[in-house]
Amino acid sequence: GDQVEQSPSALSLHEGTGSALRCNFTTTMRAVQWFQQNSRGSLINLFYLASGTKENGRLKSTFNSKESYSTLHIRDAQLEDSGTYFCAAANYAQGLTFGLGTRVSVFP
Amino acid sequence: EAAVTQSPRNKVTVTGGNVTLSCRQTNSHNYMYWYRQDTGHGLRLIHYSYGAGNLQIGDVPDGYKATRTTQEDFFLLLELASPSQTSLYFCASRPGQQDTQYFGPGTRLLVL
Numbered sequence: 001g002d003q004v005e006q007s008p009s010a011l012s013l014h015e016g017t018g019s020a021l022r023c024n025f026t027t028t029m030r031a032v033q034w035f036q037q038n039s040r041g042s043l044i045n046l047f048y049l050a051s052g053t054k055e056n057g058r059l060k061s062t063f064n065s066k067e068s069y070s071t072l073h074i075r076d077a078q079l080e081d082s083g084t085y086f087c088a089a090a091n092y093a094q095g096l097t098f099g100l101g102t103r104v105s106v107f108p
Numbered sequence: 109e110a111a112v113t114q115s116p117r118n119k120v121t122v123t124g125g126n127v128t129l130s131c132r133q134t135n136s137h138n139y140m141y142w143y144r145q146d147t148g149h150g151l152r153l154i155h156y157s158y159g160a161g162n163l164q165i166g167d168v169p170d171g172y173k174a175t176r177t178t179q180e181d182f183f184l185l186l187e188l189a190s191p192s193q194t195s196l197y198f199c200a201s202r203p204g205q206q207d208t209q210y211f212g213p214g215t216r217l218l219v220l
Contacts, residue, residue, distance in 0.1 A: 095153035
């Protein structure tokens with residue numbers, strides 16, 4: 001069954017605002033990786049976390065392995081933040097297990 | 109950031125055709141992966157490898173073979189392509205088990 005559940009499936013933001021994306025895991029995962037997929041289809045690495053919180057510019061991510069969830073916060077959204085955001089669970093040498101993504105649209 | 113390249117970037121073939129997708133990373137990463145991305149399914153793992161000569165089966169391996177000829181090169185083979193294999197294919201690599209995976213730009217495959 002599905003191991004990675006992402007919410008919401010879609011999100012609209014006005015420039016300058018912010019929001020949070022969530023990723024729930026139905027089984028224990030060792031780490032999480034977050035990506036942005038742009039309009040050309042390229043997957044851009046955002047974060048890799050085995051625990052705790054990481055921040056990069058206007059993005060911040062937290063991974064709570066004990067409660068099996070991760071969040072990605074976008075603040076001060078810009079037009080270039082539009083795209084589909086994926087979380088993926090990492091479990092040792094096996095490949096990543098991806099969620100279905102959150103489509104983010106940023107409007108002027 | 110680690111670089112992963114894929115070729116071709118776009119491919120059109122017919123049902124029953126023979127297709128090889130290529131992936132190369134020059135970062136001496138041990139692990140390499142092939143995924144496919146389809147609407148409604150996200151990315152799904154096809155095959156992966158721990159190193160040259162090693163091959164592991166992923167979650168959706170049917171209809172695909174793979175071969176890791178060197179540390180750098182990982183190939184995905186579709187020997188009898190079917191329309192259900194029309195997809196966006198990604199290759200990825202990572203140094204070790206507890207590391208970030210780095211993805212290539214993707215190959216769009218259309219099977220007519």
